[in-house]
Amino acid sequence: MKVIGLDSSGLTATVAIVEDDKLVAEYTVNHKKTHSQTLVPMLDEISKMTELDLSTVDAIAVAKGPGSFTGLRIGSATAKGLGLALNIPIVEISTTEGLAYNLFGTDKLIAPIMDARREQVYTGLYEFEGDELKTILPATAEPIEDTVARINETGRAVIFLGDGVAVFKDKILELIKVPVSFAPAGKRLQSAASIATLGLKLLDEGKAIPARDHVPDYLRLSQAEREREENK
């Protein structure tokens, strides 16, 4: 089984092709260029490089959110276009779960954090039980103080990763009461290889959906909807 993975939920643009237990190619860019300019050219590049026959691809795995609203939509619309054209389904992967999967095999708690603006992080809490990634807390948006307090209560060692580390590292070090570490450069940010690998697993479990039905999971309403609810 062959899956194309896409993640453009944050500043990182990343695409990958995974076939069974082989990573055929991964292309990850952390640069200021907009995802709409990079994502498809990157996919084109690795497809040519690895002589990918697109008709052999079984599904598109996409980071469904949380993340930048615009970034998520670029990934989602790209995945949906691929699904439509190739007549294959989409597997939706939580962005935070995808990040957590970068740290396969660790015995520590895994806390992905993404800068969610408005003084919040998109986060979740995960751990590995053997080879299985377990979700302790699914993706949510909250102040970093709440995230750290929850981890302190567990008393367990934790690894933070994600683009939120660059923003909140000092705050975490100030508040944390358990052994803490931060994922190194190669593991810290979104990886389409992780998205595609998790995607392959979900595809195998029959959890793929028709491409037309996929929408990002923004976790938040639009500002206009929020204000409307508040004024009710």
Place this chain on the structure above:
Amino acid sequence: MAGKKIMADKLILAVESSCDETAAAVVKNGREVLSNIISSQIDLHTLYGGVVPEIASRKHTEQINQVIEEALKTANVTLKDIDAIAVTYGPGLVGALLVGVSAAKAISFATKIPLVGVHHIEGHICANFIENKELEPPFICLVASGGHSHLVKVLDYGKYEILGRTRDDAAGEAFDKVARAIGLGYPGGPKIDKVSYEGNPEAISFPRAKVEGSVYDFSFSGLKSAVLNYLNQCEMKGIPVVQADVAASFQKAVVDVLVDHSMTAIRESGMKKFAIAGGVASNSHLRKAFEETCAKEGISFYRPSPILCTDNAAMIGAAGYYEFIQGNVSGYDLNAVPNLRLGER
């Protein structure tokens, strides 16, 4: 090569998501619409009195595949029959544009069907080619919509000279703002058009703004302010406001300016053909005014059906066809350009 070159039919799949309509169409040879699917979000935005960009972008993402699939199905074709994929890449709401652009690029990459980025206004102008098979450039075109007011000299397919544009509000924007002020709500254009039939267009004298230094540029914000001032004064003096009279008088002021500027451009250019396009072009009073004026001056007048005046993908397919046969194809790095200018690529 001797004799007339015979070109094979070209089918364009077109995608449009620049504002609040998710649309896809299949167009043959730039002139024949095989399908024209529009998923309107108007009800969603009515709650907020105007288009909310984030909500529009979310809805596009939800609808994009259904709309494209429906366009192919209705045209009774598959992607294998398509020669090029045309997509609006500007101007418009950036988040909204990105949905169509991203999906179109992905389909182009997956199928190797060439991609053609299309200017939204060029699409509006080309909407005229669909129902007027005899219309060919050169001609003068007035494009008036919620986001744009342009007076354009169409020199050739894909070649435009902008004679005038709005300095502030677009014509359609003025309609929306005035409609809100007199309690008609959103969308303002169709509501003012309708209620004006019950009002006196001469009841209130609103200004016909001239823009200094240009006979072709428009300005509608002064007119909008004049309407708001009038409403304030009525309230202060305790004079009841006749909604239909305000609507009709405001609309007459807009129509007069659009007709006046357009006719000046037509006379100056010496051209005998004139077309209108964009959402405001579906205004029945504006259409009638142009019909009468053009008939009087011996000018052939062209206008799309209302369904082709509103944002749609068939017009993008028409414009995309002419770009495509001229060899203008786009790369996978095509980006949404919210402030894209007409004639730029």
